[in-house]
Every structure is written in C-alpha cells, then in structure tokens.
C-alpha cells in the first residue's frame with residue numbers, strides 16, 4: 001500500500017481563494033476591509049521569512065496588511081503601548097505578534113495585552129476558553145489547518161481514535177479540543193507517555209507535533225491510518241552537497257507511506273495551511289467585531 005499524499009499547498013491555495021471571496025463580499029456589502037497587523041521584534045531570519053509571507057498573502061486576498069518592525073532592544077513598555085494602539089485602531093481586525101519575542105520581554109504579558117476580539121493567533125485565555133466550550137471566535141491556526149485537511153480527507157471524523165503526539169499550547173492541546181468537538185476519541189501523548197509506539201498503533205488518525213525529526217516510525221502506524229505531520233525540522237543533507245540542509249517532519253514519511261492511508265508531506269503539508277488559517281481567523285474577527293456572522 002502506498003499512502004495518498006495530502007496536498008496542503010493546493011488546499012491552502014483554494015482556501016485563500018475562498019477567503020478572497022469573503023473579503024470582496026465584506027467590502028462590497030458592508031464597506032469593511034479586514035486589516036491584519038503583524039508585529040515583529042528583532043531580526044531573527046526565520047521570523048522575518050514568516051512575517052514577510054504573512055504580509056504578502058494578506059495583501060493577496062485583498063486585506064489591508066500593516067507591518068510593524070521593532071528593534072530587538074525595544075522595551076516591553078513600548079511594545080505593550082503599540083499593542084494598545086492597535087487594539088484601539090478601527091482599521092485593524094487582527095493583531096499578531098510574531099513569537100518568540102526577545103528574552104527581556106514577557107510573552108505572557110504580550111499575549112494578555114492583545115484584545116481577544118483581535119487575537120487571530122488564538123493565544124489569549126479568553127479565546128482558548130471559547131474554543132473549549134465551542135463559542136464562535138478565532139481558532140489556533142495550525143490545529144485548524146490540520147482539522148480542515150482531516151475533514152477533507154475523511155469526511156466525518158466521528159468515532160475515530162485520534163492520537164496526538166505533543167501537548168503544547170500552540171498545537172497539541174488545541175488540536176485535542178478540535179478533534180473532541182468532531183467526536184473523535186482522543187489520546188494525547190507526550191514525553192512521559194509509556195510505550196508510545198503501542199499507543200500510536202491504535203490510531204485511525206495520527207497528529208505528530210513533537211519537533212523531533214522523523215521520530216514516528218513506519219511500523220508504529222496502523223494500516224490505513226491518516227497521518228498529519230506538523231513537525232518542521234531542519235536536518236543536515238550531505239547528499240545535497242557540503243553544508244546543505246533540508247526540512248523533514250516528525251514522521252519517517254517514506255516508511256509511514258508504506259502503511260498509512262494518507263499522509264501530509266513536509267514541506268507542503270500542514271505548513272501552508274497555517275498562514276491560510278490566520279487569514280481565515282481575520283475574516284472571523286472582522287465579521288464578529290462588526291456584528292456579522294463569520295462564514296463557516
């Protein structure tokens with residue numbers, strides 16, 4: 001058996017097309033142009049790349065994109081003051097502060113300063129709680145992207161056993177909430193889980209969010225399972241030449257593909273979905289701020 005490759009890049013393109021349609025309708029019918037403000041502190045090259053592609057894709061779907069680049073030595077007070085101004089700004093419907101912030105700034109203070117109505121990353125306690133009890137609002141971007149790919153692949157997820165490996169606030173825990181809402185039986189594994197291979201072997205759905213290159217082996221996968229690989233790890237690739245590297249996921253994709261029913265590749269799987277879901281969240285917050293029902 002060779003697994004179907006789930007094309008996240010293609011799905012994200014289609015999603016961005018649908019989002020552009022929602023933006024056009026908000027403009028035409030309600031005179032609202034959704035605006036997303038992205039704040040970056042310092043010059044971390046990976047963060048710069050993420051922020052540039054977020055700004056580019058925001059503009060491509062017809063939203064207003066506002067980028068704030070602050071020096072690495074900006075004070076916490078100055079950053080919190082910028083967030084306060086963005087909270088007040090009527091043209092801004094989404095605020096994202098690129099993490100990680102430099103060590104002299106408390107990330108929790110930053111998160112708590114963001115108005116939950118504009119918290120498109122779904123980091124604030126208010127929005128985490130809303131996801132848990134099923135109220136409308138933004139949903140954590142990467143787990144939302146994973147859920148969309150799973151629904152597209154499987155239709156109903158009801159009754160399936162999903163095993164999530166990783167329990168971070170960013171991925172594992174919100175993924176658990178979303179799969180539970182879709183009536184999966186959910187197991188969340190982590191670094192203290194005993195006999196992880198045996199746990200994963202029970203899964204109809206595997207979501208790997210560990211941050212360890214190719215840790216999930218092919219013989220851990222139940223035949224026919226759907227595997228969502230969230231991991232993004234850079235490893236040495238001497239076969240490409242001296243000093244070269246390449247990206248791999250948390251799953252041994254080649255081996256798992258022999259057993260799984262479908263699998264996301266790295267790159268080109270979950271990664272592209274994350275930014276598309278950020279834009280989807282901005283439509284949600286722009287709608288809710290203006291008293292409109294967000295598109296489903």
Ligand code: NDP
Nearest residue numbers: 142166167168171190191209210211230231232270271274
């Ligand atoms: P974290 O480091 O915050 O969490 C990793 C989780 O994996 C923890 O819960 C940890 O357990 C668990 N873990 C670590 N080692 C093991 C092990 N040996 N066995 C079982 N569980 C283990 O990572 P994130 O959730 O932020 O990210 C996970 C991966 O996803 C990373 O590769 C990251 O780059 C990627 N990522 C990709 C995104 C995308 O857009 N595609 C977006 C966000 C992240 P414990 O809690 O016990 O320490």
